[in-house]
Amino acid sequence: MHPSFAEPEAFVFGLTNGELRSPNDISARWARAVKKAATYVSEQNSFGARELPKLTLKGLRHSHATMLMKNGTNPKIVQERLGHSNINTTMDIYSHVTPTMQQEAVSNLVETWEESKTILSIGGGK
Numbered sequence: 001m002h003p004s005f006a007e008p009e010a011f012v013f014g015l016t017n018g019e020l021r022s023p024n025d026i027s028a029r030w031a032r033a034v035k036k037a038a039t040y041v042s043e044q045n046s047f048g049a050r051e052l053p054k055l056t057l058k059g060l061r062h063s064h065a066t067m068l069m070k071n072g073t074n075p076k077i078v079q080e081r082l083g084h085s086n087i088n089t090t091m092d093i094y095s096h097v098t099p100t101m102q103q104e105a106v107s108n109l110v111e112t113w114e115e116s117k118t119i120l121s122i123g124g125g126k
Contacts, residue, residue, distance in 0.1 A: 030057050065094040070101060 010018070013026045021029075038052040045051070055063070061082070068078045079090040 027057060062094070065090070066096070069094050 011020045013021045013029075015021055034052070034055060038054075041052050065078055065082055068081070069075065075087060075090055075095070078094060079087050082090060082094075084090045
C-alpha cells in the first residue's frame, strides 16, 4: 500500500501512487462492482427476493444524504459530509419530503396534541 493512503486527506478512490483516479475510471469500476454483486445475488437468490437496484455513485451519494436527513441528522453535518459550501444547496437538494416523513409528522402532531390535552385537563384548562 502506498504511504499516502494512510493519510487523513488521502483520496477515497486513489491510485496506488496516491494520485486521484479519473471520474470515468471510478464510475466504470463502480458499475462493474455493482454488476458483479447483482450477478452474485441473482445466482444465490433461490427464494425470489428482490434483485439489486442499479445504483450509480451519484445515486449512492443522494441516498446517503437522504437517509441522513430522514434520520434527523443535523443538516449542517450533512452539508459538511457532502462538501457543500452553502447550507442552502444541501437543503434545496436533499430535504425533500418522503411519504414516510409526512406520516411521521402527522403522528408526531397527533401525539403532541394528545399530550397537550392531558396537560390541559390536569391543569384545569379546557
